[in-house]
Amino acid sequence: MKNQELQHGLVIAAYGKRYGVELDDGREISCVTRGKKTDLACGDRVNIKLTDTAEGVIESNDTRTSLLYRSNAFRSKLLAANVTQIIIVLATTPSFYEELLNRCLLAAEAAGIEVVIVLNKCDLGDKQEAMAKLQRYEALGYRVLHMSAHEDISPLRPLLQGHTSVLVGQSGMGKSTIVNALLPGQQVRTQEVSQVLDSGKHTTTAAHLYHLDADSHLIDSPGLQEFGLHHLDIEALERAFIEFRPYLGKCRFNNCRHLQEPDCALREAAERHEIHPERLQYYQSMAQELLR
Numbered sequence: 693m694k695n696q697e698l699q700h701g702l703v704i705a706a707y708g709k710r711y712g713v714e715l716d717d718g719r720e721i722s723c724v725t726r727g728k729k730t731d732l733a734c735g736d737r738v739n740i741k742l743t744d745t746a747e748g749v750i751e752s753n754d755t756r757t758s759l760l761y762r763s764n765a766f767r768s769k770l771l772a773a774n775v776t777q778i779i780i781v782l783a784t785t786p787s788f789y790e791e792l793l794n795r796c797l798l799a800a801e802a803a804g805i806e807v808v809i810v811l812n813k814c815d816l817g818d819k820q821e822a823m824a825k826l827q828r829y830e831a832l833g834y835r836v837l838h839m840s841a842h843e844d845i846s847p848l849r850p851l852l853q854g855h856t857s858v859l860v861g862q863s864g865m866g867k868s869t870i871v872n873a874l875l876p877g878q879q880v881r882t883q884e885v886s887q888v889l890d891s892g893k894h895t896t897t898a899a900h901l902y903h904l905d906a907d908s909h910l911i912d913s914p915g916l917q918e919f920g921l922h923h924l925d926i927e928a929l930e931r932a933f934i935e936f937r938p939y940l941g942k943c944r945f946n947n948c949r950h951l952q953e954p955d956c957a958l959r960e961a962a963e964r965h966e967i968h969p970e971r972l973q974y975y976q977s978m979a980q981e982l983l984r
């Protein structure tokens with residue numbers, strides 16, 4: 693193709709090394725990156741050189757307003773770019789991992805984005821235990837929405853308005869049910885995109901972006917197990933615990949890590965139960981891991 697002008701677009705799907713990109717004119721094309729570059733995510737705004745009518749090479753990405761990482765035991769990968777909000781989907785049953793919730797919250801705070809915790813399957817009888825666990829997070833100021841994706845998705849809709857939200861959660865919490873309820877037509881759309889992108893090969897989608905309306909977008913990230921926090925340093929980690937912030941800088945040592953040091957404002961606050969001792973312990977275990 694002769695046309696070497698760069699096109700601008702939005703990454704709407706990440707399939708390993710292949711990306712689905714929606715061009716500013718609305719066309720969807722399949723792209724690879726230049727060289728070995730793989731540090732792109734759903735939600736990235738990119739500049740593309742077309743190589744065919746429906747194919748291109750991503751030359752660069754625009755500056756991001758936010759970036760979230762996912763990780764496995766070995767390394768961090770990008771999860772989503774330019775999101776303004778994270779929707780953490782939990783359910784009354786099966787029981788959720790509080791560890792994963794905490795990691796999601798830290799990732800959101802570190803990225804500077806808003807949080808909504810959704811407790812799904814509230815139509816089921818057995819919700820007391822999950823609700824009790826979440827009271828601690830409500831007390832910290834996090835918004836917790838009790839709902840049932842089976843019965844009524846409408847309480848969630850206004851919270852998505854004007855945001856680019858990323859939906860995360862462990863398997864079985866009801867994420868697919870929520871996406872399907874929010875986007876009754878998305879099945880069609882997934883097929884269209886995968887026909888363009890898959891070219892017959894079996895691929896796994898890391899994430900997919902859907903438009904709810906002109907200003908509201910939703911990124912679905914299937915199979916999320918872990919949140920990448922390897923990129924945080926110790927200062928970012930302590931600030932990511934929102935209830936620690938009023939105490940930071942008040943310890944005797946200004947490089948206090950709040951582990952064993954004397955006159956530590958955070959440890960004293962935990963002793964007075966102004967901060968929850970379990971959250972401090974959780975911070976300490978992560979800090980020790982980071983400092984190793």
Ligand SMILES: Nc1nc2c(ncn2[C@@H]2O[C@H](COP(=O)(O)OP(=O)(O)OP(=O)(O)O)[C@@H](O)[C@H]2O)c(=O)[nH]1
Binds near residue numbers: 814816841843861870
């Ligand atoms: N009772 C009840 N069941 C629900 C609700 N939402 C989802 N479920 C059920 O919970 C099960 C898991 O829901 P999915 O939407 O597949 O969960 P998921 O989080 O997408 O899980 P993966 O596909 O494994 O990632 C399914 O059997 C759903 O029908 C709800 O609000 N109430």
Ligand SMILES: [Zn+2]
Binds near residue numbers: 949950956957959
């Ligand atoms: Zn301290």
